[in-house]
Amino acid sequence: MSSNALTDEQPVEVIKKFKFSTKGEKEEIEIAIPELMQPGYSFYSWTSSSVLAWFLWVQREKFIGKRILEIGCGTALPGILAAKFGAKVILSDSCTLPNTLKHVNRCCKKNNLEPGRDIDVIGLTWGILLKSVFDIGPIDYIIASDCFYDPSVFEDILVTVSFLLNTPTCDTSPVKFLFTFQNRSEDWCIDHLLQKWHLKCSKVSLACVRKLCPIDFNTLIKGHTIHLLEITKLP
Template sequence: MYVWPCAVVLAQYLWFHRRSLPGKAVLEIGAGVSLPGIMAAKCGAEVILSDSSELPHCLEICQQSCEMNDLPQVRVLGLTWGHVSQDLLALPSQDIILASDVFFEPEDFEDILTTVYFLMQKNPEVQLWSTYQVRSADWSLEALLYKWDMKCVHIPLESFDADKEDIAESALPGRHTVEMLVISLAKDSL
């Protein structure tokens, strides 16, 4: 099973912040193999893993990751970005939303931020911790963040030791193109 560099960097960020995670409500969106969510659960967070409800195979992979890591308490939930479902409506307030390389296709950006904004309305203090791999200088979240009244802080990878060659005991091809973001509601919207 291949784990993308973005997932490894986000897991490294979680490990760096492991002392603040016990008891936190954490939702991973677009979880895939769920490395960041699994790391958060192993650090004591109350985790829900989610991937598209339209992709049952992805949800099975999330479930398998929980089983392989002996985490029966972690819930797996089908959430499709941009769709208001009963599962989305029933989600409890979250403290942290994790998103590893979900900003892959520009046509998905608005749906992702719509879902995140809905969750931020439940808890205006929630933060989206996201990593993504820069694929094009033409793709930007800035206009959409402004539209949704969100702000973004770029986190330097070296600030949490994620720029080293030996991160997760492997060389990460293209790791220099991975960005770490913390997105939250803009102060004036709180």
């Protein structure tokens, strides 16, 4: 049964709070994420989403005013944070999960972001180019956290990303796909798919998070191996 199936009992909701600040600075933002205690990937803030959010925070000067699309957003911690510090954000998750999209809207409103005014929420299913994909318009960055959790969806993700990387940008720089990835198996590889869809991937250092985040990095990653990667189109 789908994690979005209706049940007689309402799932328990827990509000998890994330405070973002930088060593040596006074500025601080708190994000409140309502998490639902029920099966499903999209109602819980995974460790990779925190790592991506911290990277966006410590590098926020380069993202302020940029148009950012988060795919597979779930509780949307990185995208909501980016919207709060001044980025123009579109949040997306699968069109086939209406309860997930409803919960994304709730997460936005919990942080005083009104969907359709302060932030946008759309349905976007990996591997399927519906009208919503063509209506996105110019973007500067695509972001995601822990979307590569199941090899069966890897190509669907990269098909969608490959299309979106051809989207006109808001400035002269090419669109970039930034995503955090938790290493769950050494056997998982996307090299052949990158080649197939004319993409290149490079590792992005998390040294800035280690240096500027007031939380110990090992505490932040909770013992997991998490990488930040960037995918762009080949020339």
